[in-house]
Amino acid sequence: MTAHGPVRTRFAPSPNGALHLGHAYAALRAHDFARAAGGQFLLRIEDIDGVRSKPELVEAIFADLRWLGLEWDGAVLFQSSRLAAYDAALDQLMARGLVYPCFCTRSQIAAAGAQPGPDGLVYPGTCRLLGEAERERRMASEPHSWRLDMARAFAETDPLVWHDLEAGEQAARPDLFGDVVLARKDAPASYHLAVTLDDAHQQISPVVRGRDLFEATHVHRLLQALLGLAVPHYLHHGLLAGPDGRKLAKSENAAALASLREAGENGPALLESLRKNHLPAGISWVHASYSSP
Ligand code: GLU
Numbered sequence: 646m647t648a649h650g651p652v653r654t655r656f657a658p659s660p661n662g663a664l665h666l667g668h669a670y671a672a673l674r675a676h677d678f679a680r681a682a683g684g685q686f687l688l689r690i691e692d693i694d695g696v697r698s699k700p701e702l703v704e705a706i707f708a709d710l711r712w713l714g715l716e717w718d719g720a721v722l723f724q725s726s727r728l729a730a731y732d733a734a735l736d737q738l739m740a741r742g743l744v745y746p747c748f749c750t751r752s753q754i755a756a757a758g759a760q761p762g763p764d765g766l767v768y769p770g771t772c773r774l775l776g777e778a779e780r781e782r783r784m785a786s787e788p789h790s791w792r793l794d795m796a797r798a799f800a801e802t803d804p805l806v807w808h809d810l811e812a813g814e815q816a817a818r819p820d821l822f823g824d825v826v827l828a829r830k831d832a833p834a835s836y837h838l839a840v841t842l843d844d845a846h847q848q849i850s851p852v853v854r855g856r857d858l859f860e861a862t863h864v865h866r867l868l869q870a871l872l873g874l875a876v877p878h879y880l881h882h883g884l885l886a887g888p889d890g891r892k893l894a895k896s897e898n899a900a901a902l903a904s905l906r907e908a909g910e911n912g913p914a915l916l917e918s919l920r921k922n923h924l925p926a927g928i929s930w931v932h933a934s935y936s937s938p
Pocket of ligand 1: 657
């Protein structure tokens with residue numbers, strides 16, 4: 646299935662830190678793409694990370710976007726209102742034997758000799774090998790995440806491709822990620838599962854987001870195939886770097902939109918210069934090409 650509907654983009658921040666210039670740029674790219682096509686620009690708050698998500702940061706996101714003069718269409722979608730949909734998708738994969746419970750801690754995974762992948766360590770598969778009885782017993786008392794059995798899932802699907810409007814057609818290589826987590830010990834769904842379901846639910850296309858999520862799209866494409874979801878187009882835009890040349894992080898106060906606002910900067914003027922690729926002093930583009938295989 647491919648999404649052929651009208652253009653609908655989204656900005657999907659997680660309320661776990663202050664928005665910075667990189668977020669302003671991401672929001673701008675999604676917003677301008679939709680406006681240029683006479684489409685819609687939606688706002689989604691990715692607030693299912695119960696440990697780090699904070700309500701006051703949601704208010705701060707609204708304030709930052711208002712300051713920039715970016716207007717979104719329709720109601721804001723909160724991921725915390727979508728837990729039943731995430732559960733239903735996980736149940737479906739469970740019934741097909743495509744996910745398994747994982748009891749490992751981060752340190753156990755590192756100690757098991759896991760190799761680095763596109764997004765942290767590739768899970769070595771320890772819990773995939775557990776017998777049914779041990780699974781049942783441990784599930785009753787131990788916290789667990791749910792992992793996708795990647796080899797099995799990948800074998801169930803035909804070769805998959807996805808389309809980036811700048812980088813062109815990509816052969817999906819979710820296998821590089823290994824058995825990704827779909828539901829976390831401390832959160833009802835992982836980023837991969839929630840974002841894929843929500844982009845389909847909101848009929849987003851193209852998904853406009855930063856190049857740091859380029860590889861993640863391989864996993865999202867596989868989930869679309871497994872769950873029978875529409876396949877959007879993608880546009881992975883360049884990223885902004887701080888004075889150290891590294892991608893801006895939420896911890897960097899200097900580039901925080903709230904700091905700029907408090908320093909008396911004009912939001913719409915800042916947005917207009919970003920639109921023309923004029924970056925403020927100390928900010929540059931992250932130098933990275935697509936690292937897709
Ligand atoms: N919530 C993610 C973030 O704040 C963005 C997700 C996406 O655009 O797919 O980094």
